Amino acid sequence: MKKKTLIGMLFLMAVLAGAGAVGAQDVNPGRWWRDPGVSRDLSLTRQEQRELDSLYARNREELIDTKAELEKERSRLDDIMYREPFNEDAAKAQLRKVEEKRRKLTSERMRYLIEVRKILGHDRFRTLEGKAHQRMERKDEKGRKQFDERPDKKGRRNW
Structure with a gap:
């Protein structure tokens, strides 16, 4: 159970850390709480949105660095x-240095999460996690569909 929970947390962390997390790519990349649908579904208050803005601003610079x-x-x-x-x-x-930086990045992402x-x-976080999973499934499905619609070397479609 712990392994499944950890995998779920890492998945959510990756989605939240990505630009346009939870479908907000048309609003503000990375600021999923500014998406009107997400904000409504999570019943976010203006104060919570401000807190998330502040957290994002602080965390973003650390992650970039x-x-x-x-x-x-x-x-x-290399x-x-x-x-x-x-x-x-x-x-x-040098590999140890790479691993150290990777651990630091994972740790920063987890602190953000x-x-x-x-x-x-708890409840709204679980709702957000569900939205993240749905978004990733749609993204995967879209990628598979685009791949299937590309013609092969002979110009045939892979329907």
Whole structure:
């Protein structure tokens, strides 16, 4: 059960962290609580929206910085992996740095999710989780449909 809950939390975290989470891509990317439908479904007050705005602003800069740090460490690892002569110890040391930045990013995302949970409470948080799952299913379905509609090499459709 713990594993299933953790997977669900990580899934929701990924959806919330993505631009346009929970279908708000036409409103403000990443600000799902500003989507009128989501706001209505969750019965968000203006005060809660302000709290979410503030949380988002604080968290966004941290995430941007941490993602940039992670990308730099990944780039350094790539450089080491393709360098001749190959230095296994340097590659392992750099991998540890990449893993450290990845853990930091996951931790920051989880802190954000915890704060969202505190603002929403149990029931509305579960509603949000359900909306996130629905959005991902629609996105997956749309991707499969677009793939199926593309012609193959001979110009035939994959219906």
